[in-house]
Amino acid sequence: MLLSKIRWGIAGPGVIAHKFAEAIGNVDEAALVAVASRSSARSEKFAAEFNIPNAFSSYEEMAASPLIDAVYVSTAHPFHKSCAKIFLNAKKHVLCEKPLCVNAMQAKELKTCAEKNGVFLMEAMWTRFLPAIKEAKSIIDSGEIGEVMGLNADFCYSIECDEDPKLFKNELAGGSLLDVGVYALHLASVVFGDNPEEISAFANIESGVDLHTQMLLKYKNAQIAVLSSAIKLEKPADAYIYGTKGSIYIPEFYQADKLIIRTNDSEKILPFAYDGNGFEGEIREVCKCINNGKTQSETLPLDESIKMIELMDLIRKQVGLVYPMD
Numbered sequence: 001m002l003l004s005k006i007r008w009g010i011a012g013p014g015v016i017a018h019k020f021a022e023a024i025g026n027v028d029e030a031a032l033v034a035v036a037s038r039s040s041a042r043s044e045k046f047a048a049e050f051n052i053p054n055a056f057s058s059y060e061e062m063a064a065s066p067l068i069d070a071v072y073v074s075t076a077h078p079f080h081k082s083c084a085k086i087f088l089n090a091k092k093h094v095l096c097e098k099p100l101c102v103n104a105m106q107a108k109e110l111k112t113c114a115e116k117n118g119v120f121l122m123e124a125m126w127t128r129f130l131p132a133i134k135e136a137k138s139i140i141d142s143g144e145i146g147e148v149m150g151l152n153a154d155f156c157y158s159i160e161c162d163e164d165p166k167l168f169k170n171e172l173a174g175g176s177l178l179d180v181g182v183y184a185l186h187l188a189s190v191v192f193g194d195n196p197e198e199i200s201a202f203a204n205i206e207s208g209v210d211l212h213t214q215m216l217l218k219y220k221n222a223q224i225a226v227l228s229s230a231i232k233l234e235k236p237a238d239a240y241i242y243g244t245k246g247s248i249y250i251p252e253f254y255q256a257d258k259l260i261i262r263t264n265d266s267e268k269i270l271p272f273a274y275d276g277n278g279f280e281g282e283i284r285e286v287c288k289c290i291n292n293g294k295t296q297s298e299t300l301p302l303d304e305s306i307k308m309i310e311l312m313d314l315i316r317k318q319v320g321l322v323y324p325m326d
Contacts, residue, residue, distance in 0.1 A: 009034035013046035023279035129281030146245030156230035170208025181229030
């Protein structure tokens with residue numbers, strides 16, 4: 001099947017948008033043709049940097065343009081819903097940066113909007129489309145490491161406020177959980193499914209943001225996931241999947257490029273190099289779905305993304321973390 005080239009626009013030319021713009025150049029079935037920002041200077045600067053032919057000074061202007069088919073929304077967390085709705089209502093397909101929305105109520109509203117307009121919508125959780133993560137799931141399903149009973153996954157780093165001020169602002173839904181804890185929750189969903197029976201959470205909260213959050217999730221058959229996230233704590237961003245016959249170690253799981261499989265006294269290392277910076281996988285998935293007339297990804301359907309946000313809502317309730325948009 002000859003796939004049509006999907007014409008992309010970027011809404012919100014920030015740090016993450018730079019990685020997306022770099023990756024899209026490696027995807028044959030995609031072309032980056034537009035960028036939009038509330039600041040014309042920012043959109044024009046970004047367009048010049050990546051040789052993008054069209055720079056818009058408003059999201060509404062780009063949404064009305066016939067030049068684009070799909071949009072990558074990479075605004076700050078609180079603006080995901082409002083920005084994505086502009087494009088969905090203009091019949092544009094949307095890939096929205098993680099988390100899909102700040103809370104489940106917003107995410108469900110976004111799903112309804114996409115369904116009403118008959119267009120594609122997916123959360124941009126690039127880790128889910130890495131070859132190493134897909135292979136880890138295949139190994140689990142094959143029974144090679146036995147029945148999987150445990151998962152440890154951490155995504156923690158230490159940053160100063162002036163390096164990324166929005167992470168330290170409650171009004172911008174800052175903190176570690178929505179920024180990087182969502183990666184660990186998605187990995188737990190890959191391993192155990194998206195319906196834990198019990199959740200316990202603890203957090204270090206200062207000035208209305210969680211600097212460090214620890215999560216304990218219990219699933220059926222006593223399967224347990226121990227997860228953590230932090231923006232003021234240095235800790236390896238590794239994952240360990242434990243089965244009754246062996247284990248899978250995933251160094252830097254959020255950008256996994258290898259698996260280390262241990263069973264009995266044997267160990268094997270499986271490399272999974274990916275092209276570019278790793279964002280290519282999610283871009284290809286969106287293009288493939290659009291070309292096949294799908295409005296959701298089978299790998300990452302909307303209901304699963306919404307479930308992850310519901311879990312974060314519950315975790316935030318347990319630790320007493322409230323945002324203005326709740």
